[in-house]
Amino acid sequence: MAKRHRLIPVAIATTALILTGTPATAAPSAAPVADRNAGTSNFGLLLAAGIGMDAAYPELNLESYLNDAGRAGIEQLRNSCDFSPYAGKRIGDYTTTNPLTTSQWIATLDAQNVGGSTPRMPILLYHSTSDEIIPYSGASTLRRTWCGKGVNLRFWTYYLLQHAATAAWASPDVTAWIANRLANRPTSSTC
Numbered sequence: 001m002a003k004r005h006r007l008i009p010v011a012i013a014t015t016a017l018i019l020t021g022t023p024a025t026a027a028p029s030a031a032p033v034a035d036r037n038a039g040t041s042n043f044g045l046l047l048a049a050g051i052g053m054d055a056a057y058p059e060l061n062l063e064s065y066l067n068d069a070g071r072a073g074i075e076q077l078r079n080s081c082d083f084s085p086y087a088g089k090r091i092g093d094y095t096t097t098n099p100l101t102t103s104q105w106i107a108t109l110d111a112q113n114v115g116g117s118t119p120r121m122p123i124l125l126y127h128s129t130s131d132e133i134i135p136y137s138g139a140s141t142l143r144r145t146w147c148g149k150g151v152n153l154r155f156w157t158y159y160l161l162q163h164a165a166t167a168a169w170a171s172p173d174v175t176a177w178i179a180n181r182l183a184n185r186p187t188s189s190t191c
Contacts, residue, residue, distance in 0.1 A: 030109040032135045034100055038090045042133050044083025047094070051077060057108050062099065070094030115145040122187045124177050126156040128166040147191035155190050 030049075037046050051074060054062035066074060073086065073094055091098050099105045110116075123146065127139035136157075143155045154177070158166050180187065 030112070031100065032138055033133070034091070036135050037133060039088055040132070041087040042083070043089045044077065044086035045133065046091070047073060047077055047086060048083070050074075050099070053105075053108065060099070060105060060108060065095045065097050065099040065102075067094060067096050115142045118149045119146065119151050122152040122154070122181060124154045124156070124174065124187075126158065126166070126170050126174070128158040128161040128163070130160050131163045131166060133163040143191075147189075151191075152187065152189045153191055154187060 034046055037043050050062055054060050062074070063071065070093075076085070077083075091100065100109070125139060125143060125146070127134070127136050129136045139155075143153065146153050156170070156173070158169060161169055177187070
């Protein structure tokens with residue numbers, strides 16, 4: 001006998017969410033991130049990012065660029081978070097043509113460029129000079145871009161911390177910064 005499920009009505013109350021600031025750490029372009037991670041233990045992150053871009057933009061047709069190893073690797077990554085099999089690999093190990101060099105992928109990735117917009121809320125941008133995944137130069141370029149556009153930007157530099165350690169080390173300060181924005185306390189720019 002099949003189980004019967006009963007639907008229970010639920011009332012959800014919502015209020016408008018007004019963004020009063022956001023923390024960020026990002027590269028203004030995907031190319032330096034791809035270059036930085038080629039042949040490293042973090043290369044699997046690049047493949048995972050490709051899966052995400054392909055899911056968001058199916059017209060990119062990631063599958064059409066993959067060789068047999070690429071199809072197998074992408075399928076494995078869709079079902080696992082184990083990046084270790086991809087350590088030391090490069091995009092050429094998984095593709096017949098590098099999608100990152102095609103006009104469609106370049107245009108789509110360029111549209112993701114966070115430096116192409118001008119935030120109208122306070123921004124906390126932080127990065128480590130020793131980030132092994134995302135080059136520090138991207139954050140400093142983004143800082144110059146946004147400061148040039150008059151963004152209310154706080155920029156924090158961390159030294160000698162890798163990517164995950166920076167997130168952990170910065171977390172209490174980032175949380176306090178967000179709490180201050182939610183409490184409508186002002187923040188000053190470091191531009």
